[in-house]
Amino acid sequence: MKNTPNTALLVMDMQIGIVSRLADPKPVLANVTKAIAHARKAGVPVIYVTLKFRPGMPEVSSNNTVFASFKAQGAPMDTEAFAQVHPDLAPQDGDIIIKKLRYSAFPGNDLDMILRAQQITHLVLTGISTSGVVLSTLREAADKDYQLTVLSDGCADHDEEVHRVLNTKVFPRQAQVMSVEEWVG
Structure with a gap:
């Protein structure tokens, strides 16, 4: 599917502290x-x-089992260095940066308001991890009636089998799943 006029690309959790956890980013x-x-x-x-x-x-x-365990371990999720977008993907003037507080891209911020104010109805999702931010955002965005595309190779997960199952069996129920090459082609 080509872009609709009301499309936005979401680049989620592609920050130094998360990208660095992948074996090969x-x-x-x-x-x-x-x-x-x-x-x-x-x-x-x-x-x-x-x-x-x-x-x-x-x-x-x-x-909150997951985030409480990170907090107890002293994970640096509260530092600017952790939250900085990976330099290969650096935001430019005019890009919007949203900070979130849970797996989904929506809780604790004004993302939905910004999307609606810009009349965005179609979200193209990328992110780390497929089983975290991508899955949670897809589910919530579908419930909010957004049209969805997942760029399967624009997502990564620590578990390749989970990534495969989500992209081939779960996501297609609520989104179009395609490669980046298909999306840009």
Whole structure:
């Protein structure tokens, strides 16, 4: 599917502290770089969504199993260095940067308001990880009635089998799944 006039590219959790956890981030970085270049050339807004907590992570409840364990381990998820977008994908003037507080791109920020104000109805999703931010954002965005495309090779996960299953069996129920090359072609 080609871009609709009301499309935005979401570049999610592609920040230094998350990218550095991948065994080989080069392929996904190269693919997302290509998607960003295509979006900019086509006039599609590029929106960066990053995970960023305040110092000490006061937004994390002990009831939130995953983030509470990161907090207990002293993971640096509350630092600027962790939250900085990977330099290969650096935002440019005019790009929007959203900070989030949970897996999905929507909680704790004004992403939905910005999308609606810009009359964006179609989201193209990229991000790390496929089973985290991409899955959670896809589910919430579908419930908010956004049209969705997932760029399968613009996403990465620590578990390749989970990545494959999500892109071939789960995501197609609510989104069009395609490669970056198909999207830019």
